[in-house]
Amino acid sequence: MSQALSKTIDPELTEPTLSPGSRPWRRFCRSRSAIVSLIIMAVIIIACLATLPITTQMYSQQDLDANREPPQFESFALFGYDLLGRNLLWRCLFGGVVSLGIGLAAAAISVVIGTVWGALAGWYGGRIDNAMMRLVDILYGLPYVLMIILLKIAFEPKLIKLLNSIFGPGQERVANIVILFLAIGGVSWLTMARVIRGQVLSLKTQPFMEAARAGGVPTRRILLRHLLPNLIGPIIVYATLTVPQAILQESFLSFLGIGIQAPVPTWGSLAAEGVKAVNTVVSFWWMVFFPSVLLGLTLLCLNFIGDGLRDALDPKTTR
Amino acid sequence: MWRHILTRLALCPVILWVIYTITFLMAVAIPGNPFKTSEHNLSPDVQRAVLAQYHADDNWRFYREYLSGLFQPIKALKKEGPLIDLGPSWQYRDWTCNQIVAASLPVSVGLGLTAMFLATVLGVPIGVISAVKRNSWFDYTSLGLALIGISLPTFVTGTALLILFAVELTWLPVGGWGKISQLWLPAFTLSLPFMAYIARLTRLGMLDVLAGDYIRTARAKGLSPRKVIWKHALKNAFLPVLSYLGPACAAALTGSFVIESIFNIPGLGQHFVASVLNRDKALILSTVLVYSAVIILFNLLVDLTYTMVDPRIDIEKA
Numbered sequence: 001m002s003q004a005l006s007k008t009i010d011p012e013l014t015e016p017t018l019s020p021g022s023r024p025w026r027r028f029c030r031s032r033s034a035i036v037s038l039i040i041m042a043v044i045i046i047a048c049l050a051t052l053p054i055t056t057q058m059y060s061q062q063d064l065d066a067n068r069e070p071p072q073f074e075s076f077a078l079f080g081y082d083l084l085g086r087n088l089l090w091r092c093l094f095g096g097v098v099s100l101g102i103g104l105a106a107a108a109i110s111v112v113i114g115t116v117w118g119a120l121a122g123w124y125g126g127r128i129d130n131a132m133m134r135l136v137d138i139l140y141g142l143p144y145v146l147m148i149i150l151l152k153i154a155f156e157p158k159l160i161k162l163l164n165s166i167f168g169p170g171q172e173r174v175a176n177i178v179i180l181f182l183a184i185g186g187v188s189w190l191t192m193a194r195v196i197r198g199q200v201l202s203l204k205t206q207p208f209m210e211a212a213r214a215g216g217v218p219t220r221r222i223l224l225r226h227l228l229p230n231l232i233g234p235i236i237v238y239a240t241l242t243v244p245q246a247i248l249q250e251s252f253l254s255f256l257g258i259g260i261q262a263p264v265p266t267w268g269s270l271a272a273e274g275v276k277a278v279n280t281v282v283s284f285w286w287m288v289f290f291p292s293v294l295l296g297l298t299l300l301c302l303n304f305i306g307d308g309l310r311d312a313l314d315p316k317t318t319r
Numbered sequence: 320m321w322r323h324i325l326t327r328l329a330l331c332p333v334i335l336w337v338i339y340t341i342t343f344l345m346a347v348a349i350p351g352n353p354f355k356t357s358e359h360n361l362s363p364d365v366q367r368a369v370l371a372q373y374h375a376d377d378n379w380r381f382y383r384e385y386l387s388g389l390f391q392p393i394k395a396l397k398k399e400g401p402l403i404d405l406g407p408s409w410q411y412r413d414w415t416c417n418q419i420v421a422a423s424l425p426v427s428v429g430l431g432l433t434a435m436f437l438a439t440v441l442g443v444p445i446g447v448i449s450a451v452k453r454n455s456w457f458d459y460t461s462l463g464l465a466l467i468g469i470s471l472p473t474f475v476t477g478t479a480l481l482i483l484f485a486v487e488l489t490w491l492p493v494g495g496w497g498k499i500s501q502l503w504l505p506a507f508t509l510s511l512p513f514m515a516y517i518a519r520l521t522r523l524g525m526l527d528v529l530a531g532d533y534i535r536t537a538r539a540k541g542l543s544p545r546k547v548i549w550k551h552a553l554k555n556a557f558l559p560v561l562s563y564l565g566p567a568c569a570a571a572l573t574g575s576f577v578i579e580s581i582f583n584i585p586g587l588g589q590h591f592v593a594s595v596l597n598r599d600k601a602l603i604l605s606t607v608l609v610y611s612a613v614i615i616l617f618n619l620l621v622d623l624t625y626t627m628v629d630p631r632i633d634i635e636k637a
Contacts (some may be wrong), residue, residue, distance in 0.1 A: 138337050141618070143569070143610040145576075147345075149595050150603070154348035244470070251472045252577055256592055268472065275478045275581075292475045299470035 027312040034308025037301035044298060048096035055094035060263040062086055071286050080286035083277055086263075088270070092290055095265035099247050099295070102181045102266065103302075106246035107239045109185025114192025115235060119227065121193070122200025133197065136190050144187040148249065149258060151183035176261050180253070184246045192238050196231060203230055233313035240306035244299040251295065267295040320626075327619055332390075334615060335608060339386065342607045346600045347378050353410045353597050373409055373601070385604065405605040410597040416605035419590060424609060426496060427586035430578070431571040433502055434509035435564065438571075442514040443553075443560065446521025450529065450556075451548060461518060468515035477508040477581045494583035505582040509575055513567050517560050524556030531555075554628065561628060565621035569614040 028034055048055075067085035071078055079088035121132040156179045163171035163178075203209060212226050251268025253259035255275070260266050274287030352375050354366065361369070367376070374381040388404050395402040405416035449458040468476070484504060485493040492501050528534065529552055537547045576588020587606060594602035 135337075138334050140566070141334065141569070141611050141614050142338055142341070143572070143591075143607065143614070146591050146595075146607055146610065149592060150342070150345045150349075153595050154345050157350055158348075248472060252474075255472070255474045255577055256580070258592070258596075271472065271475055275474050278478055278482065288475065288478070292471060295472070296467070296470045296475075300466055303466075303470065 024312040028308050031304075031308040031311060033304045037304035037308070040297065041301045041305065044096060044294070044301075045100065048093050048100065051090075051093045052097060055090045055097070058087060058090040059094040059265060060086065061090075068284055079290040080284075082270075082273065082287055083284075088286065088290060091265045091270060092267070092294055095267050095270050095291065096294060096298075098177070098260060098264060099250065099266045099268065100243075100298070102177070102184065102250050102260075103243035103247040105181040106185035106188060107242040109182065110189035110192055110242050110246075111235055111239050112189075113185070114189035114238075115196050115231065117189065118193035118196030118198075119200050119223070119231070122197040122204065123223070123227075125201070125204075129197070133194075136193055139187075140190055145249070145252065147187050148183045148253065149256075151186060152179050152253075152258060155179055155182075173261065173264060177264070180250065180260060181246070184249050188242055188245060188249075192235075192242070195234050195238055199231055199234055200227065203227060237306055237310045237313060240302060240309055244302040244306075247295070248299060267291045267298070271295060324619075324623070327622075331612070331615055335611060336386075338611045339604065339608060340382075342604055343382055346603045349595070349598055349600075351598050353599055373407070375409065375600075381600070385601070389608075405608070406601045408599055408602050410594070410599035410602065416602055419602065420587065420605055420609050423585055423587040423590060424613075426584060427572060427575050427579070427588060428613065430502070430506055430509065430575050430584065430586060431568065433506040434571050434575070435513065435568055437506055438510040438513035438517055438567070439560070439564070441510075442517030443521050443557070445514075446518040447525055447548065447553060447556075449518065450522045450525030453526070458522075465515035465518050468511040472577075473508055473511065474577050474581055476511055477505070477578060480504060480508055481581070494581075496584045501582075505578045505584060508581075509571060509578045513571060516563065516567070520560050520563060521553075521556055524559050525552060528552045528556045557628065558625075561621060561625055565618040568617040568621075572610060572613060 063081070063085045065085070066077070066081045066087075067083060069077065069081040069085075071080040075087070076089055077087050079092055082088055082091065117132060117136070121129045156175060159179050160172055160175040163175050167174075209222070209226060212222050217226070247268070250259055250266055251271060254266060254269035255272040259269055259272075262269070268291075270291035271288060274284070274289075274291060277284050277287050352370075354369050354373070354375060370376040374384045385406055388406055390402070391404055392402060394404075401417055403417075405420060408414050408416050408419060411419065445461050449455075449461050452458060481493065481504065484491045491504050492498070495501050525548075529548075534547060534552055537551050538544070542551075575586060576592065578584070579586040579588045587609070590602060591606045591610075593599075594606060
């Protein structure tokens with residue numbers, strides 16, 4: 001009922017005219033869950049980044065007398081200590097930087113591959129489109145977790161060798177992180193490619209594209225100045241939804257023991273370590289609880305923000 | 320209809336061949352093999368002979384031999400060997416990949432299918448009730464549970480359920496495989512993210528459908544609300560769920576190996592991770608091919624049920 005009422009009085013008509021740029025933001029603000037998520041996300045990100053100077057020093061620092069100590073106010077151990085006597089507050093904050101970094105990097109990679117692939121397929125159409133999209137279909141059928149593992153194990157030694165030859169020895173840790181987001185990004189561009197292709201196919205037939213072509217605009221310019229700006233909406237939405245997926249996949253890899261190498265923490269590996277420390281005699285609940293809550297909260301917020309963005313940026317929504 | 324099914328089936332080998340080639344290229348990129356790391360100090364001659372026996376000395380030869388050995392209808396007709404021969408395992412020298420797959424695939428598929436069954440049977444009614452009683456406490460509670468199901472990794476929810484039901488309440492066994500009672504906990508854990516997604520999809524679909532004119536007509540001609548909701552509305556609202564089931568089954572199969580590791584279940588998942596770590600390239604190819612074949616079949620099945628539920632969809636054009 002309420003939906004029907006709000007449809008009859010279109011808020012867009014009663015409001016003063018807004019610029020096209022501010023309209024999506026206005027719509028985004030109407031979704032309360034998205035705004036709350038944005039605020040929580042900002043708090044988590046700022047907390048992780050602001051403490052970075054401390055956490056980079058402290059994340060692997062051991063206090064052997066304090067191992068398995070529960071949460072306390074002394075020496076900032078609000079989240080307690082892990083099995084090796086490391087302060088979980090610092091580890092969680094630093095792990096947040098690594099987890100979010102992996103999520104963002106994997107999303108960026110999937111955006112680049114997915115957009116280029118989808119846009120090319122949609123733009124050229126016909127047989128090229130057919131071949132490119134059949135390949136996407138086939139890759140959809142591949143068990144992607146297995147592909148991540150294969151990609152990681154197959155190319156990690158090569159990347160270490162490459163990085164060592166460029167930056168000097170001791171690049172194992174960097175290579176480990178880089179290969180992880182390359183592998184996760186390398187398998188998560190498929191949905192993006194499909195969405196972008198659909199978008200390009202429908203945009204291609206619009207009058208303004210025809211006008212640009214008739215006006216003699218070179219293809220490169222059409223693609224960059226006329227096509228790409230119209231793709232920004234779906235790109236942002238699916239990028240936001242890829243970040244939580246990537247973070248979750250990293251946590252599975254950590255659980256299987258092939259994620260980020262210790263002692264560098266991620267929320268996933270911290271939760272996995274915590275889960276492995278669970279036993280029936282003594283409960284070290286804080287080792288599972290805090291990383292899991294941070295991980296869950298972040299994924300939740302990112303999903304809400306993605307949904308809010310989709311509603312705000314979808315040109316079909318009238319509200 | 321039949322022509323479509325046959326074309327799809329005929330395409331399967333082509334798709335599997337592409338997948339085989341992609342996987343092969345990646346498997347070859349992994350350095351090392353399980354023969355060199357053997358603790359027995361083999362003489363170079365023997366080592367060369369062992370490598371040659373497994374075609375491990377020459378990548379291109381391994382590619383050809385493995386591919387040509389895969390499908391053997393003539394041998395199977397003469398009852399000399401299996402129809403599909405996945406070759407000998409490189410790491411477990413006493414086993415063929417066929418034996419390993421035969422022992423563990425039914426476990427993974429059984430777990431995955433039970434999970435998908437639970438996800439559908441519980442997720443759809445939850446979605447329908449939340450749509451009908453929109454903004455009620457039930458709607459919000461189910462939304463909250465769904466969000467937990469989507470945003471926590473299964474190894475956390477699995478461990479939490481394990482502690483609650485197996486350790487504290489001792490209603491269900493902690494792990495293992497073989498009895499029905501050991502199936503519920505892992506299957507339920509595995510089903511959680513899918514159940515959440517199915518409930519959300521159903522709710523969204525129902526909200527769309529319930530606003531339709533034919534629902535009003537059905538109510539106006541005096542049908543009971545129950546019949547309208549569960550028969551007329553759900554049939555249309557179920558379509559998005561159905562198209563999600565194909566990829567979801569695939570994800571449940573691959574997602575199951577985290578679950579298998581928590582609950583100590585001897586499924587195919589453990590072999591995949593182990594085969595990559597062991598550089599057992601024959602087993603890597605076998606597991607990927609078997610998984611992919613199962614996924615392709617599931618997708619085909621889902622597409623076929625699609626036309627059965629909604630006769631408006633013409634599968635030839637889809």
